[in-house]
Amino acid sequence: xxxxxxxxxxxxxxxxxxxxxxxxxxxxxxxxxxxxxxxxxxxxxxxxxxxxxxxxxxxxxxxxxxxxxxxxxxxxxxxxxxxxxxxxxxxxxxxxxxxxxxxxxxxxxxxxxxxxxxxxxxxxxxxxxxxxxxxxxxxxxxxxxxxxxxxxxxxxxxxxxxxxxxxxxxxxxxxxxxxxxxxxxxxxxxxxxxxxxxxxxxxxxxxxxxxxxxxxxxxxxxxxxxxxxxx
Amino acid sequence: xxxxxxxxxxxxxxxxxxxxxxxxxxxxxxxxxxxxxxxxxxxxxxxxxxxxxxxxxxxxxxxxxxxxxxxxxxxxxxxxxxxxxxxxxxxxxxxxxxxxxxxxxxxxxxxxxxxxxxxxxxxxxxxxxxxxxxxxxxxxxxxxxxxxxxxxxxxxxxxxxxxxxxxxxxxxxxxxxxxxxxxxxxxxxxxxxxxxxxxxxxxxxxxxxxxxxxxxxxxxxxxxxxxxxxxxxxxxxxxxxxxxxxxxxxxxxxxxxxxxxxxxxxxxxxxxxxxxxxxxxxxxxxxxxxxxxxxxxxxxxxxxxxxxxxxxxxxxxx
Numbered sequence: 401x402x403x404x405x406x407x408x409x410x411x412x413x414x415x416x417x418x419x420x421x422x423x424x425x426x427x428x429x430x431x432x433x434x435x436x437x438x439x440x441x442x443x444x445x446x447x448x449x450x451x452x453x454x455x456x457x458x459x460x461x462x463x464x465x466x467x468x469x470x471x472x473x474x475x476x477x478x479x480x481x482x483x484x485x486x487x488x489x490x491x492x493x494x495x496x497x498x499x500x501x502x503x504x505x506x507x508x509x510x511x512x513x514x515x516x517x518x519x520x521x522x523x524x525x526x527x528x529x530x531x532x533x534x535x536x537x538x539x540x541x542x543x544x545x546x547x548x549x550x551x552x553x554x555x556x557x558x559x560x561x562x563x564x565x566x567x568x569x570x571x572x573x574x575x576x577x578x579x580x581x582x583x584x585x586x587x588x589x590x591x592x593x594x595x596x597x598x599x600x601x602x603x604x605x606x607x608x609x610x611x612x613x614x615x616x617x618x619x620x621x622x623x624x625x626x627x628x629x630x631x
Numbered sequence: 632x633x634x635x636x637x638x639x640x641x642x643x644x645x646x647x648x649x650x651x652x653x654x655x656x657x658x659x660x661x662x663x664x665x666x667x668x669x670x671x672x673x674x675x676x677x678x679x680x681x682x683x684x685x686x687x688x689x690x691x692x693x694x695x696x697x698x699x700x701x702x703x704x705x706x707x708x709x710x711x712x713x714x715x716x717x718x719x720x721x722x723x724x725x726x727x728x729x730x731x732x733x734x735x736x737x738x739x740x741x742x743x744x745x746x747x748x749x750x751x752x753x754x755x756x757x758x759x760x761x762x763x764x765x766x767x768x769x770x771x772x773x774x775x776x777x778x779x780x781x782x783x784x785x786x787x788x789x790x791x792x793x794x795x796x797x798x799x800x801x802x803x804x805x806x807x808x809x810x811x812x813x814x815x816x817x818x819x820x821x822x823x824x825x826x827x828x829x830x831x832x833x834x835x836x837x838x839x840x841x842x843x844x845x846x847x848x849x850x851x852x853x854x855x856x857x858x859x860x861x862x863x864x865x866x867x868x869x870x871x872x873x874x875x876x877x878x879x880x881x882x883x884x885x886x887x888x889x890x891x892x893x894x895x896x897x898x899x900x901x902x903x904x905x906x907x908x909x910x911x912x913x914x915x916x917x918x919x920x921x922x923x924x925x926x927x928x929x930x931x932x933x934x935x936x937x938x939x940x941x942x943x944x945x946x947x948x949x
Contacts, residue, residue: 588722595728597712
């Protein structure tokens, strides 16, 4: 029941070392080493070059939002961040996929320190947004994919409203658009063996929710910010 | 004797590179000399590429034959990566591509390393081609079938098969030559190809009138081709002592053919790039050097140089 454990963690306090449970704080040396080598492997396999366009890596609290093309997306974005930023950044991933099997669960929970979201069972009083905000506290950053699932056609689909609610509840967090190019050819939907083509990760300038900006306008602006990085 | 030749060749090339670098730096510092700053910049970038090439080759030579074969294998792998990234593929090609990258390319280089000329000369052109055709058919997507399989095959032949003839030079048994002699042969090939590239540029600028194909390349002329082939033949004849099995006239002939093939390689890659609307493979993915841009001429020149060496060394004939 890991989901339950997450929900019962103290909501209002910033994350303090939880005495007793000991599983949530500070990944073990082995997991950190695994994380480092997996990040290196992912970058090698995806041949990803990283660009920061009118933007700089920073340890301030951020939400990186990207187009979703492949299962590799989260780990490749995560691995293209500098080490100091990476340690503070948690990918948001689908629970139905990442909790299947021991290896996946270990990767998601211990190595990437992912926040797993239940896509099939979203409750009103326990929204994924609240869960994410509670998990990142006042220091951590997030990697999210506002399209919700991987696009089939390669086009960037409409954004789901989660990003808007994140921005409304924490308007001071920087929202950084990320564009992922060619990773869908490295590992397309339904394949499990990668083809080592070259891909490109572009980080754009941060944006914020404007005062009184409507949900549709904001989501459209965020989507166009990702598209603009495509060139 | 062999060692003196190797040292002379390397010292000569390093001396020339140092001289050229000094001139390039001087021109960059004094932009008022009336030279095109863009040309100076291209020249300096080229020089940097040659320094890297020389350093890597020197390291590989020092580590031995196997290391050199592995090095060329890695270059092939990277070039094929750039090639396939540039050419659009469909999802039905995915599994075929996986085996091309992780089975056929490494296995081909293992065969080259084992000097199994009888197997590696047909392995990629016949068996990999048949596999790709069948695997794509099994994947069930028949849209533009021949076009898609031809792309993969062209990538394999140019980036992997042709380039592998360069390290295969190290394995040709040449009477009276040591391993150092075979290394000189490989170095000789790369030197000639780079020199031909350079001369093509110089002659095209000085005398270039008739473009070979304006739509494909705006600076490759017939005058450049002829000038580069003649100059390269001359250089090869002068350096004949460095390449073990060659008489001066044979070296000149090899130089001439290498220049022609290098030119053809440049034209071919230009055509592909034009079709895909990019200037070079390096700009395709920002931050990557564009390996394919550097090796296109070597890919085309290596097989013919290999076979000429075999012929003049009297190897392989019944």
